Every structure is written in C-alpha cells, then in structure tokens.
Amino acid sequence: MRAVIFGAGGQVGRALRANLPEGIAVESFAREDIDIASADAVFAVIKNTRPDVVINAAAYTAVDRAEAETDTAFLINAKAPGHIAEACKAVSARLVHMSTDYVFDGTSERPYRPDDPTHPVSAYGRSKLAGEHAVRKTLPDAAIVRTAWVYAAGGANFVVTMLRLMGERDELAVVADQIGTPTHADSLARALWKLAANGAEGVFHYTDAGEASWHGFATAIEEEARALNMIDGCTVRPITTADYPTPAARPARSLLDCTATYAITGPANHWREELRIMLDQQKALS
Template sequence: MIEKTSPARLVVTGAGGQVGQELLRRAETAALPEPVALHRAELDITDPAAVHAVLKPGDTVLNCAAFTAVDRAESDPESAFAVNATGAAVLAAACARVGARLIHLSTDYVFPGTSDRPYEPDDPTGPATVYGRSKLEGERAVLDLAPDATVVRTSWVYAWSGSGFVDTMLRLERERDTLRVVNDQLGSPTYAADLAAALLELAARPAGPRVLHATNAGETTWYDLARTIFAEVGADPARVLPCDSAAYPSPARRPAYSVLSGRCWRAAGLTPLRPWREALRAALARRSH
C-alpha cells in the first residue's frame, strides 16, 4: 500500500500583522491550502518547545513575527532582542530540526542608512538603532542555524488600512489645514499586499539566494509620499510642507537612506514588485470599496 502524504503546509507566524494578514488573504484568493495562522497569542516564538510542537516536516514557515516599535526598542532592548533575535533563532533551529523551510522577514534598518545608492544584499551592514541590531542578530541566527532558510529584507511597509503612515496622512488631511513631513529620509514604500504576493511566489520556488530584497520599485521621501497620498484622494498636495528630521526628534535615529536594490530578486527569476506609486494607488482604491 502506498502511504498518502499531506500537502506541504504554509505556516505564518505573526499572522496578525500587516504582512501576515495579507499572506492569509492572498493564500485564500490564490486557492492555496489554508495557511496555519499563528498569532502572537497562539505561539511564543521564543519558546523552543512550543515552536517545535507546531512544526511538521515539509512545512514552509513565513516568519512575520517581529518587535517593530522602533523607538520603544531604544528603552526596552530586551523585548526587541527577545522577539527579533532569540525568536528568529528558535524558529530557525526548529525548522532545521524537523526539516521545514524558513523564510524570514527582515528590514532596511540592518544597514547604516548612509549610502547614496540602493543597498545590495551583500553590502556591509551596520545598524544605528537597537531595532536594527536586534533584526541583524536575528538574520545571522537564521542563516547560521537553518541551511535552507531565506532572509527577505523590505522597507517602509504600509497596509491599505490600519495605523501606519498612509492612514495617519489621511487622518491628518481631514484634521489639519497644513502639515509638515520630513524630506531628508529616502526609501521605497512597500505595500503589504504586494510584499505578501512576493513572499508566496518565493515560497513556491526551490530555495535560492540566502538573502534577498523585496520592495516596491522606485524611491521617494516621506514628504513626497505624503504629497502623493493627498493628490490621490483629491486633496491639495501643497498643504504638505517639507521639514528635516530635526523637527521630529525621536529616541531612534531613522536611516537617511533606506533604498534596497531589487537586482538580486530579479536575478533569482522572481517577479519584480510594481512601482510604489502604482501600489499606493491600488491600496487607496481598496479603501474606497
């Protein structure tokens, strides 16, 4: 008798976050097997026994769990390192032990933010924040402990709804005549739905490069992004005024340059993410339906 095997499972940690929610929705619309959705309350990724108990051989784990409170990390490094470093290490070790594949989501904050050209995956790292250091330690653990794992760095992630930058700008457009937005930080806004689709495409392929970058194409400043949001909803973009980062002092210094190169993603045969303006337009259209 031939023993039947179950189809490979897709396991999403951090399923309640921006990217996690989109992964679940995208998997459903693409008629993929229903992912195993693990929210923070359902799985403590720093607990080796708990993690090992939920994984099965052949699983593909998309780790979207992270401590993303960049400013709070400066005063609470233990919490940041627990999730971003220890949690990543626990997942990687468990995946290697049971024979599961790990795709680990990381960030532009692992770089110093001082470049004048898009960062390649093998460029020197040098995080300037606790958050960035915790994520870099997590990357290293993943790459060391799970031979088949892939680290995917992204930047400036936003969702079509929620409490992120886009939502904040739409709220302030309704509440204020003018607002000031920083114009000295450059990056690539990345729509969570597009990133989720990219991660699912990667998950469907055999393991390739160990580190990849995935963002919507192009670059902009927060100021220009805010102006574009205003224009897209029919508001006057001139109501958005530029300022520098000094106008909004924060515990964690934001990178001045966060653009990640997509060259390695394309070279791996993966579909490039669409331009950021096109993605933003789609996100805003989704809000109106």
C-alpha cells in the same frame, strides 16, 4: 505545499493570507495564538503541522520604543527567529524570514545589495540583524527577505496615519531628507509566496519600484486620497530630520537593490501604483 505563517495578525501576515496561491494549505498563528519567544511553543506548532515552508512575519516593529524596550525587541526579533529556525531544521522545513532596511546605516549613495556590509543605527535595526544571524547560524539555506516602508489597508502604518491627520489638519510637516521605497504589503506577500515556491535560499531584498522621501510619499498620499474624495485637502510641508528628532536614528537613504529578487518574482509595480490600490482598499473599509 503545506505552510505555516507566524505573525498572521500583522500587516504582512494578513496580506500573506489574502494573497494565498492555489495549492498551498496554510496554518496561521497570530500573537495571541503563540508566544514565539517560547522554544517549546514553537517546536510544538512545527512538530504538529509538519510544514514544507514557514514564513516568519512576526516582529517587534516599534522603532522608537525599542530604544527603551531593547530586551523585548531582541526577544521577538532575534531570539524567537532562532527558535523558529531550530524547529524548521528539526522537521526539514524551509524558512522565509522577514527583515528590514534598518540593518543598514543609510550612508550608501547607491541602493544596498543583499551582500553589502550591514551597520544598523538603532536598537530595532540591531535586533533585526541579530535575528538574521540567528536564522543563518541554524539554517544557512533559509531565505531572509529585507523590505522597507511597508503599509496596508486597515493597518497601523504611515499611510493610515497620514490619512487621519490630513482629515484633521490643514497642514502637516513631514521629513524630506530620508529616502526609501514605500512597499504595499500585498505586493510583498505575493513576492514572498513566489520565493517560497521557488525554494529561494540566501538574503533577498524586496520593495516596490521607485523611490521617495517621507515628504514625497505623504504628498502622493494627499494627492491620491483627495482624488478619491477621502480627504478635502492638506498642505504637506517639507522639514529635515533635525527638525523632527526621534528616540531612534533612521537610515537617511535606505534604498534596496532588488534585482536578484525580481529575477525570481518578476518586476514590481511602482510604489505610487500600489498606493492607489491600497487607497481603494482603505476607502472600501471606511
């Protein structure tokens, strides 16, 4: 199978390359390699590579900055996926497109199913939902995979930020009333390859197993990192969303129902198990 990865320099893109299954020849394109907002550039890549499958892991992910840079967010998260879908259609390539839990408003008392109504509450969420619509308009059989709270060793993410702050401070205050599921980019990448290999079509949800608040996630990071002698220790104090206002609203409870996806990929590890794996990787980098 021949594959193309867009967004190869990001967390998920790097994980896709690191977890490449046998029998797949891949060509990877990072932000500096191609302007995915250019239809001509995207068509040229797809025409020249003639892939069987394209995985689009490229995205504008600066959630708060998107409130001011809305046009840029929509260019990368909505217009560009439309170009990619059109190019895939032209060469009969399948498309796996990454999306987010932020397409939901976070008011559901149960995990969101793939067919639940969407209602994003931020510019970032609206741009990602527009990207889903652009993909499905052109390629109804594309696989759209929503995920949440992604992190990876060596990246710019919540875990790496917490490790840095815990090394600098004796106490941190972290929001405790937003609930989701931390997801290791490596486990997500393996699931994406399985979905691609199985010719998956439609909307899918994938996260690691379990749930946590940001405070609970930070507490686990502190405990696991201290056990690995990565930090000396830090008190993690719970606060509310109201105590920590941000430009963009966040869904308060954005758990994703991954039942249908797990039927294809197999069950996911609990997020804390994956956190330990990532911390071992992060320690090796330091």
